[in-house]
Structures are given as C-alpha cells and as structure tokens.
Amino acid sequence: MERARHNLFPILVVVAVIVAIWYAAVVYLNAPWQLDIYQRANNTDWTVRQLVVDTMAQDRPVLPAPHQVAVEIWQTTVEKNVTSKRSLVYHTWVTLSATLLGFAIGTVLGVVLAVSIVHSRAMDKSVMPWVIASQTIPILAIAPMIIVVLNAAGLSGLLPKALISTYLSFFPVVVGMVKGLRSSERIQLDLMRTYSASTAQVFWKLRWPSAVPYLFASMKIAVAISLVGAIVGELPTGAVAGLGARLLAGSYYGQTIQIWSALFAAALLAACLVSVVGLANRLVLKRMGTRP
Amino acid sequence: MTRLQRFLALMASLLAAIALALPVGTVGGVDASLRDVPVLILFAVFALVSLLRFCRSVDPWGDGLVMVIGAVGLLSALRTLEMAGAGYWCFVASDWLFAWLFVERLSALRPLHPAVRNAQSLIVPLIFGVWILILWELVTRGSNVPTVLLPPPSMIGERFMASLPILWVDFQQTFLKAVLIGYALGSGSALVVAIAIDRSPFLQRGLLPVGNLVSALPMIGVAPIMVMWFGFDWPSKAAVVVIMTFFPMLVNAIAGLGQSSVMERDLMRTYAAGYWQTLWKLRLPAAAPFIFNALKINSTLALIGAIVAEFFGTPIVGMGFRISTEVGRMNVDMVWAEIAVAALAGSAFFGIVALIERAVTFWHPSVRQ
Incomplete structure (x- = not known):
C-alpha cells in the first residue's frame, strides 16, 4: 500500500503528460481537414481558438479527442440498453465469454501438460520443445482461417474463438507450471522420500502447493493474452458481435471514435481481468498461509 | 524395462x-x-x-x-x-x-x-x-x-513448392519490410527511451506501471487506426509492429538496467569510469538477458502484428492479404502453405535471436554448461 502511494504521483504525472500530448496531437492531426472545411465554406475569418474547438468536435476525426471517446463510451454503455446491438456492454460481454472459456480450457490443458511433463521424461524430451516452438507460429495471424474452417465444420459461435484463446493461453501456464512443479527443493523431496510418500502424495503435499504462486503469475499473462486471442478471433466472423467486430466495423466505415472506444473497452477489460487474477492470487496465498 | x-x-x-x-x-x-x-x-x-x-x-x-x-x-x-x-x-x-x-x-x-x-x-x-x-x-x-477442412501435409507441401514465387513476394512484403523494419525501430527506440528515463527515478516510477499495464493490453487493436493514418502499404504495418514491440522492450530494459549491483557500480566508480563507460561496460551487459528476453517476445509479436494489420487493408501482396483472400476462395492448401511460411519464418527469427543471445550472454548461468 505504501509503495502504491509512493508511485501514485509519478504515475499521475505520466498519465497527465500522455493526455496533454494526445490533445496536442488531436489539434495537429485534425487541423488540415478542418481548414479544408473552412475553405469550402468560404469562412476566412476563423480564429485559432475556434479552430482548436472545432478539431475536437469532428464527426470522423483522424484522431478523436479523449473526451469524445469518453462521451462515446458513456453513451454506448450507460445510455443504451444492455441487450442492444449498439451497446458496448453487450459486445464486451461477447468477447469476455469467449475469453473466459478459452482461458479456462487453456489453463486446464496447460496444467495437465505440465504435470505429465514433470512426471514423464519422454514427455519432457518430446513435447516440451514443441510447446515452445508452437508459440513461434503466429497463431493470431492464422486465427481468421481457423475460425472460417471451424465454421465450415459446423462449429460456430463461442468455441472457435475460445480455441484461439486456448492456444495462446496454455503456453505461459505450461512453462510457468513446469518451473513451479520443479521448484520444490531437493531437501524437501528427500524428506518426502524418508516418509516413503507415494508420487501422488509428493504431488499433492509438496509439488502442487509450491507451484501455486507460479500458476497465478502465468495465469495473469494467460488471461491478458487470451483476450487478445478472442478479439482477433472476432475479426473474420463478418463483424457480427464482440469488441473485435466493433474494431472491424469501425475501420470499414471510418468511425474512428467507435474504434477508439472499443479499444478503451478492451484495455479496461484487460486491466480488470488481470487485477481479478491478482486478487485471487492474494486471497489463495493468504488462505494457504504464505507470508506476503 | x-x-x-x-x-x-x-x-x-x-x-x-x-x-x-x-x-x-x-x-x-x-x-x-x-x-x-x-x-x-x-x-x-x-x-x-x-x-x-x-x-x-x-x-x-x-x-x-x-x-x-x-x-x-x-x-x-x-x-x-x-x-x-x-x-x-x-x-x-x-x-x-x-x-x-x-x-x-x-x-x-x-x-x-x-x-x-x-x-x-x-x-x-x-x-x-x-x-x-x-x-x-x-x-x-x-x-x-474434405480438403477444404484440413488438407493433408503432402498436398500442402506440393502447393508450397508450386507457388514459391508468390510466397517469396509475400514474404518480402510482410517480413523483410514490415516486420524487420518495425521490429528494429520499435525495439531500438524503446531501448533508447529506457536508457534515457533510467537516469530519472521519478520517470521510472511513473512509466514502469503504465508500461506494464500497456504491455498487457490488446495493442493489436491499433491496427485499423494505423492503416488509416499511414495508408495501405507496409509503413502502416511497420507502425503496428513498432507499437506492439515498444512496451515489452521498455519494461524489460528498465528492469534490466537496474540489475547491476551497488558493489559492481562502486567498483566502476573506483576505476573513475564515467556514466557512458559504466553504461557500456557494466549495465548494458548486465541488462542483456532482459533485453534478449524482450527481443525474443517481440520476434513473435512482430510477425503477428504485421500479418493481422494486413487484414485491415493492403496492396494486393503480403502474407496476411494472401491468407484472407485465399480463405475466401476456399484454397485452403494455399493458406496452409502461407502458414508454413509464417511458422518457418517465426521459428527461424526466434532461433536466430536465441543464438545471438547465447553468444552475447555467454556468462549467464542459463547458458553456461
């Protein structure tokens, strides 16, 4: 808590600087178009003040001002019915459900793989290199194809998107858990041996508890990355629903404010998901009696 | 047995x-x-x-x-x-x-x-x-x-060999232009910024949490905006790559620059080493494992960024363009050939960075035999 307060002022300054740069960029980037409008309307006696105000009130600006984005988010969340197709809450929910499903499958798959890798030398030797190689394949880039193919195979809706998230999120879990399950020290393992503990007992009483902190650290990465997977997975579905669809529709129709508001909704969602995992981490570790 | x-x-x-x-x-x-x-x-x-x-x-x-x-x-x-x-x-x-x-x-x-x-x-x-x-x-x-669902590898291999010229042109457009240029610019500028703000603890305390947050965000979403700003050709893809690679490098480089211990820095002082000498001979080498970690993360991110950005608009060449159009024409074997190129390029890129890492950080416990 002390550290958070210690950092608060610098963070606020940095954020304030970013917002200031943003406003300056709004004026700079939107001015040419605004000047063009003035010229066409034969409006020659414009003032700088008026120009600045007008650049921040365009319908389809090159770069929308922060307050325009804020207003758009407010209008599409609070003032719209949640079930409406124009509500950002609805689109966020569509993305969130795919993210969570993919994250859950990915985490379970990752843990299962990690457990078998730790217990079988053959798995360790043969599968582990491919787990690492699997991530050098740009899956996000081929996500659209996978979605289309799965749709052709009769799988549609939530699952294809979730599978993209799964592919992305199982990796940090495998790597983190393999490290975690092997993090118990030699001396502790030897102690378990002197108790003549079975493999299962060693696993549940020693390996698993010492791997929990690693599990949460990798779940934080996994949940953020599975959100990215869900968003990209929504791009090719013909812009039906979800934050990715909002991005695509916005880019088709030049609705920059819509793009930015979807982007901010995604950012907010990512921050929430990561902090929920962080909170769970702290609660679980407290229950387990780990000192902070 | x-x-x-x-x-x-x-x-x-x-x-x-x-x-x-x-x-x-x-x-x-x-x-x-x-x-x-x-x-x-x-x-x-x-x-x-x-x-x-x-x-x-x-x-x-x-x-x-x-x-x-x-x-x-x-x-x-x-x-x-x-x-x-x-x-x-x-x-x-x-x-x-x-x-x-x-x-x-x-x-x-x-x-x-x-x-x-x-x-x-x-x-x-x-x-x-x-x-x-x-x-x-x-x-x-x-x-x-049905081959539309999943073509056998032999068919993909045949298609791969038969359409090498197209694949090469796409590879040039996406990888040699957008990915490499964006990767160099993004990682390089982040490293420079990290060194610059390393001198100010205030900026570090402010920027590090923000950078951590941003590197967890779905940055790929800026792709349509970049296409709008920089046009359809490769500069817009390079811009997406720059944005995607910037923050992982920034966060890692700042963490890495703090790696050298007080004792080592004191030793440099007793040698009357200046700021730049200390940076070059002590702190950058000490930060190398972190910097290479970011470079490895970025090597995959860059390829992903460039290909996904192409879905939002391209000239009629590029790996992302080819994937999205050939899916539409149900030429799934061509799509898989393109995926094979992406996988090969991604693995080779990662491998090369990892090899350079082994050569540069030969002193690190994880490399030492």
Missing part, C-alpha cells in the same frame, strides 16, 4: 496381431486383401517378433526400425486403399505405440558423451514432430477428410 514400457510393448504387438484379422480397407468397392499391402504384413511380422523382448533384451533402435517399417507401410498402403478400414486403424494405433515406446526408451537413456546427449535431445522431439505430420496425413487421407 519399466512397467509402462512392458505395457506399451505388449499392446503394440497385440494391436498389430488384431489388425491382421480385421478388414484393412476397400479397393474398388470390395474389401482389400492383405496381399495389397505387403509392407504392412512385414510390419506385423516384425511387431510379433519384437515380443522376443520378454525373453532377451532388444535394442531401443529395434523398436525404431519397427516404427519406420510401420510408417512406410501405412503411407504406401494409402496409395492402393480407397477407404481405410478397422484393420488399418489398428495398424496406425500399433505403430503409434511403437513410436511412443521408442521415444520412451530413447529418453530413458542417459548418455555420458555430450555430443550423444545433444543428438538425443534433437532426435526425440524430431520423432514426435514427424509423427504428428504422419498422423495428420494418415487421418486426413485415410478417412477422406
């Missing part, structure tokens, strides 16, 4: 014996006889002979030989068979068990010679990878999976 190995060996031979009794498949609408698939008979014989292992020891490479004969038999049988039957799938399962047994026995060896150990850690994953490809081929062709 361990219990698992005994079980695997028994099951593998048993399945091969059962397979002999079941219909292997159809040729021209009627059941094929075993005479149509001679290599599979050879495989079955070897599989049964391998049961001798229960009286006397058999070399692991013996299992490897049986596995290879089985794979050759299964692949060649697909030429004659039109539709695979239950016997065929039993052969597949049996051969797969032999492969598992082979890998299990190979990885149980603990060779003393380092060269042999290196070869072992290369061969075992290689067998696994090749088996994935073989299974893919057998399943797609044996059960006549």
